[in-house]
Amino acid sequence: MDSIIVNKQLKELSKTSISKFVGKIKNIDKYYRFDIGLPRLRLKELIGVPLDIMFNNIYMDYSPAKGLYSLRETISKMFKDERGITYSPEEVLVCCGSLGAIYSALKAILNPGDKVLVPLPAWPTYENLIKINSGQMITIDMDLNKEYLELDIEAVDNAIQGDIKAVIINNPHNPTGMMYSPENIRQIINYACRNNIYVLIDEAYHNIIYDDKVIEKTPYIKHPNILYFRTFSKYYGVPGLRLGYVLGNLETLEAVNTVNHLTVGNIDKITQYVGLNLLTSSNTYFEERVRNYKKWIQKASEIIEISDCGMKILQIKGTYYIFARLPEKLDFVTYCQKLLTKYKTIVLPGSIFGKKYHNYIRLSLTENEDKMLKGLENVVECVVSMKK
The missing domain is CATH 3.40.640.10 (Type I PLP-dependent aspartate aminotransferase-like (Major domain))
Structure with missing residues (x-):
C-alpha cells in the first residue's frame, strides 16, 4: 500500500522539544512540575458575572x-x-x-x-x-x-x-x-x-x-x-x-x-x-497573582543562593520563570534525567530554547506554594549531590 501523501512542509517541522520532553512522562500530576507555565485557576473565581447568567444572555x-x-x-x-x-x-x-x-x-x-x-x-x-x-x-x-x-x-x-x-x-x-x-x-x-x-x-x-x-x-x-x-x-x-x-x-x-x-x-x-x-472585572485578583509570582521568584532565588550550590540567577524583571545557569562542570543531561527519575521533579533543559544555553534550566513557578518549595529543594539537592 502506498504511503499517505502529506504536505512536505510538515516533515520539516519538529514536535516541539517541550512536548517531546514532557510527553513521555506517565502520571505526570504526581511530579513536582516546573516545566510549563500552567496556572490552574477556576473560571468561576475569575469573572464578575455568574456563568449561568452570562450564558443565558448569549445568542449563538x-x-x-x-x-x-x-x-x-x-x-x-x-x-x-x-x-x-x-x-x-x-x-x-x-x-x-x-x-x-x-x-x-x-x-x-x-x-x-x-x-x-x-x-x-x-x-x-x-x-x-x-x-x-x-x-x-x-x-x-x-x-x-x-x-x-x-x-x-x-x-x-x-x-x-x-x-x-x-x-x-x-x-x-x-x-x-x-x-x-x-x-x-x-x-x-x-x-x-x-x-x-x-x-x-x-x-x-x-x-x-x-x-x-x-x-x-x-x-x-x-x-x-x-x-x-x-x-x-x-x-x-x-x-x-x-x-x-x-x-x-x-x-x-x-x-x-x-x-x-x-x-x-x-x-x-x-x-x-x-x-x-x-x-x-476587578484587577485586584490578578494583581495579587502577580505579587505572588514575584514573591515566589524571590523565594526561589533565595533558596538557590543560600544553598551555595553554584547555580546563577538572571536579572528577572517579569514572567513567572527563572532561567538558572548550572555549575559548569555538571553534566546537564544527566542532571535533568536524575532530577526526573530520582526526585520526581520536572524542569526544562535550556537547550530547548537555544543550543548555546544547554547549561541552563528553566523553572516555571506556577505550582501551589508548598509543592513548589519542596520541588525547589529537590532542584538544589540534585545539584549538590552531583557536585560531590
Whole structure:
C-alpha cells in the first residue's frame, strides 16, 4: 500500500522539544512540575458575572470576523491606557491565542524564503511557525549577563546583507524572565521602520512585570510595520480558553484578518464573552497573582543562593520563570534525567530554547506554594549531590 501523501512542509517541522520532553512522562500530576507555565485557576473565581447568567444572555450566531466589537473596544481602551497608543476597535483582531495571531501574521507578511530574525534563547514554537509559513529563521544568541536584553538588529541585518523581513521581540521574555531595555527597543523599532522590517512584539506576559519603570519608558509606537500580540493565558491564568489578539495598523491588520478568517475562522462567542468579563472585572485578583509570582521568584532565588550550590540567577524583571545557569562542570543531561527519575521533579533543559544555553534550566513557578518549595529543594539537592 502506498504511503499517505502529506504536505512536505510538515516533515520539516519538529514536535516541539517541550512536548517531546514532557510527553513521555506517565502520571505526570504526581511530579513536582516546573516545566510549563500552567496556572490552574477556576473560571468561576475569575469573572464578575455568574456563568449561568452570562450564558443565558448569549445568542449563538456568528460573531464578526475580527471578534465581538465590545471585546475589541475594551482591548483598544486598555491598550491606550497601558501603552499610550491609540488603536481603534477595527485595528484589533481577536484570535485563537497569541499563537494563532502570530501564525496569521507570519502568513500575511512572508513570501517563500523570507528571513525572520529570532533572538535566542526563545520559545521553540517560533521556529515551526516560521517554517510552516515558508520562511527562514535567522538567530542570534543574546548575552544574558547584563541587566537587560539587547539586540543589535542593524549589525545582524548588515551581516546578512539587509535581507531581514521581520523580527520577533518577546518582552517580557520567555524563558529568561528578563526584559529589553527601553533604549534598545527604541533602536530596534527605529531601524526596522526605516528599513521596512516588520516588528512582531509578543507581549504574552504583559502585566506580569516587576519593574514598572521599564514599561513606562519603553517607546512603543504605532506604525504599519509593527504588530502587538497578547494572550489571556498568562496574566489572566486561563490557557485553556485559547484566546488572544493582535493590534496593528488597519491596512496591515486587514491582511492578517484575511488569513485568520480563512484558517481559524471566527472565535466562538462564549470564549469572547468570558474574555470580555475578565478584562472588565476587578484587577485586584490578578494583581495579587502577580505579587505572588514575584514573591515566589524571590523565594526561589533565595533558596538557590543560600544553598551555595553554584547555580546563577538572571536579572528577572517579569514572567513567572527563572532561567538558572548550572555549575559548569555538571553534566546537564544527566542532571535533568536524575532530577526526573530520582526526585520526581520536572524542569526544562535550556537547550530547548537555544543550543548555546544547554547549561541552563528553566523553572516555571506556577505550582501551589508548598509543592513548589519542596520541588525547589529537590532542584538544589540534585545539584549538590552531583557536585560531590
